[in-house]
Amino acid sequence: HAKHAGRNRFAFFTEKMQATSTRALTLSNALHDALEQNEFSLHYQPQVSLISGKVIGAEALIRWHSKKLGHVSPGEFIPLAEESGQILAIGEWVVRTAVRQIQQWIEAGITPVRIAVNLSSAQFQVGDLPKTTIKILNEYRIPVEYLELELTERIVAKDPEHTVIILESLQELGIRTSIDDFGTGYSSLSYLQRFSVYKLKIDQSFVRNMTTNTNDQVIIGTIILLAQQLGMTTIAEGVETKAQLDMLNNIGCDDIQGYYISRPIPAEAFKKAYLENKQRIIAVDD
Numbered sequence: 001h002a003k004h005a006g007r008n009r010f011a012f013f014t015e016k017m018q019a020t021s022t023r024a025l026t027l028s029n030a031l032h033d034a035l036e037q038n039e040f041s042l043h044y045q046p047q048v049s050l051i052s053g054k055v056i057g058a059e060a061l062i063r064w065h066s067k068k069l070g071h072v073s074p075g076e077f078i079p080l081a082e083e084s085g086q087i088l089a090i091g092e093w094v095v096r097t098a099v100r101q102i103q104q105w106i107e108a109g110i111t112p113v114r115i116a117v118n119l120s121s122a123q124f125q126v127g128d129l130p131k132t133t134i135k136i137l138n139e140y141r142i143p144v145e146y147l148e149l150e151l152t153e154r155i156v157a158k159d160p161e162h163t164v165i166i167l168e169s170l171q172e173l174g175i176r177t178s179i180d181d182f183g184t185g186y187s188s189l190s191y192l193q194r195f196s197v198y199k200l201k202i203d204q205s206f207v208r209n210m211t212t213n214t215n216d217q218v219i220i221g222t223i224i225l226l227a228q229q230l231g232m233t234t235i236a237e238g239v240e241t242k243a244q245l246d247m248l249n250n251i252g253c254d255d256i257q258g259y260y261i262s263r264p265i266p267a268e269a270f271k272k273a274y275l276e277n278k279q280r281i282i283a284v285d286d
């Protein structure tokens, strides 16, 4: 009986493992020519200042609509692109597309906002990130202040010494950087102090239950104090309710981003809603 159960359990696991790797293989194959096939796009999610109540930036988030497989989320395909090395080409496409978008807005007579793009570890490790970024900005004649680069604590932790050097040269070039999903990884405090980083992005996992969970409130409050001590600004991710917004405002968070304001949306919709009309979009107490 035990033997039988064991065999079934084994069969169950291999089937599941096989299903997972089949999906991964199918995705990897489709990913292979996704760039050529023009299957990627960027959506933009507004970032709002709690001081002015105005949109001060946007995060660009990649979207993949595969002709074969339909919509695939970045949470699923980015790790595969990282494994295969395709993330380098995709990452450059993301920066180029965001910068080209800024140029299109400027040419249409619209004042853009700063666009933040997400970086993967490989983009930080190989090649010359500061040089390639500046090259793209120059190509489209876009001032450095319109671009921001987001890196995660995981990237930082991989090689802190290297990170310090890259962050310094990005800062010298005037390119702003932020640490994404802050609080979820292992940021060595001694390194954090040496990082020329402009902004900490408080991870959405702390924001989610903050109105009822005092631990999360304490963590968020501590991150904000830390940022203030280090001369960095803070933005909270995943803000979905007015109650979260009010509490973040009370504890001194600078900016917010989340479904309460807007989901990530296509460039055209972003332009209509947030660039053509630059009014306050949330009420703030002065």
Ligand code: C2E
Residues within 6 Å of the ligand: 045, 060, 061, 062, 073, 074, 075, 078, 091, 094, 117, 118, 119, 120, 180, 181, 204, 237, 238, 239, 240, 257, 258, 259, 260, 264
């Ligand atoms: P992230 O950079 O931390 O982006 C935030 C994610 O949270 C996005 O998911 C966004 O749509 C979602 N989000 C925003 N506001 C809310 C909210 O109020 N509630 C909830 N529940 N979610 C919210 P998305 O677009 O699926 O991206 C997932 C992750 O994939 C990103 O996390 C980022 O790590 C990665 N990613 C996305 N685009 C790129 C890219 O161009 N390059 C790289 N390397 N990674 C990317």
Ligand code: MG
Residues within 6 Å of the ligand: 059, 118, 150, 180
């Ligand atoms: Mg991000």
Ligand code: MG
Residues within 6 Å of the ligand: 180, 181, 201, 203, 204, 237
């Ligand atoms: Mg994040």
Ligand code: MG
Residues within 6 Å of the ligand: 181
């Ligand atoms: Mg995240």
